[in-house]
Amino acid sequence: MRSSRSRGTAGGGRPTGARRPRVSATGDAGVKSGITWAGRLGSCGCGLLIAVLAQVGSLPLFIVTVLAIVSVTVGVGLFALPVVMIAVRGLANYQRRVSGEWSGVRIDVPYRSAGEVDAYEAVGSWRHCRRLLADPATWRDLVWMLLDAPIGLVLGLLPASLVAYGLNGVFVTPLLWEQMGPRWGFGLIWPIRNQTDAYLAIPQGVLLVVVGLLVASPVLALHARFNRLLLAPTRAARLALRVERLTETRSQSVDAQAAELRRIERDLHDGAQARLVSLGMSLGLADTLVERDPVMVRRLLADAMDSSSAALSELRDLVRGIHPPVLAERGLEGAVRALAVSMALPTEVDLALPSRPRPPVESAAYFAIAEALANATKHSGADRTWVRMWYADGSLWMQVGDNGRGGADPEGGSGLRGLQRRLAAFDGVLELSSPVGGPTLVTMELPCAL
Secondary structure, eight states, rough: OOOOOOOOOOSSSSOSSOOOOOOOOOSSSSSSSSSSSHHHHHHHHHHHHHHHIIIIIIIIHHHHHHHHHHHGTTTTTTHHHHHHHHHHHHHEEEEEEHHHHHHHOOOOOOOOOSSSOOOHHHOOHHHHHHHHHHHHHHHHHHHHHHHHHHHHHHHHHHHHHHHHHHHHIIIIIITTTEEETTTBBBBBBSSOOOOHHHTHHHHHHHHHHHHHHHHHHHHHHHHHHHHHHHHHHHHHHHHHHHHHHHHHHHHHHHHHHHHHHHHHHHHHHIHHHHHHHHHHHHHHHHHHHHHTTTHHHHHHHHHHHHHHHHHHHHHHHHHHSSHHHHHHHHHHHHHHHHHHHHHSSEEEEEEOOOOOOHHHHHHHHHHHHHHHHHHHHHHHHSEEEEEEEEETTEEEEEEEEEOOOOOOOSSSOHHHHHHHHHHHTTEEEEEOOOOTTTEEEEEEEOOOOO
């Protein structure tokens, strides 16, 4: 749930044919290590962070994890291993997120689901420790931490070291070369014998700074690919995760379908059925009074007409909630445009589909967009929303955004969780970007053929 702005962005045009990288849920909608000098400088800072984490995170955690695994045999590890693995997976997930945000290298989480496990119950549980040790991702994390200690240190420090050494040549060496001693030099000049030699350090320093900034992003990308080599799920793990997810979503779909049937039954019982019963009673009473009280009969017939109109209206509303007529008549694009016109907030629409999806996909996409727009209208505090929809690489992509206050949390309410369940029934994905202050972007993917 934490990428290029080439399409589907708040201010961009129609999406291009390239596949849109997934939007993260941490508040950043674009790859940070871009082509600007500020982005390259940020990449240097990120490299320093990676180097620090390699020494204070990966290396110590590797040692502690090995000790915890060994101590499982004597019982102590039953309490230590679950806690240590929380830290290990937290560090690995952070590196996955950094790889995606700074280098555009998406790394999926490979861990097997443990279901709903309480943190206190997990500590001291042999079953939970056995599950952790049986997960291949645990051992891949262990190898990654061992290798990341030297690799992360070297790759992380390389750009920043070039920049720091270059700045030394520009600002320090020309001024303090005499105080550095007779053996002091810089770059190609060893030692520095006079002021002219000291000034020659300036162009060398500028060159090193530029080189350091230029290589920062490629070096980060190299580290991200190293991370992907060990932190991404293997083909077998992907298959196992897919089977697990399909099993879960199938159960959720059955539950959602049963809940929808109960809702329809309740709406029919409390709405249209009551109206039709009232209609029948009015007509029956009118039949008994047709000769004795024509005035009352006319009044009863008027009530019956009102009841039939109300029942028809409620049935139409019910059908609209199941499958909107506008969706069948105009297709997904026309239905979304009609939905945008009916919204309380001004809604910009940018749709580009080569053809109509199948009816189940159309319905799921329509209701997903409708629910996302409703959430934005009710909770975002925005004064403008937008909808983007395009088809690429075998998937229908939808993006709903607003310029509100941001800070949306998928765990804070049922709206986004309901969207996730609706999309999961079609093996779809929802990803959220909602930094505090906005904008909020809800990006949804539905695999389908058009």
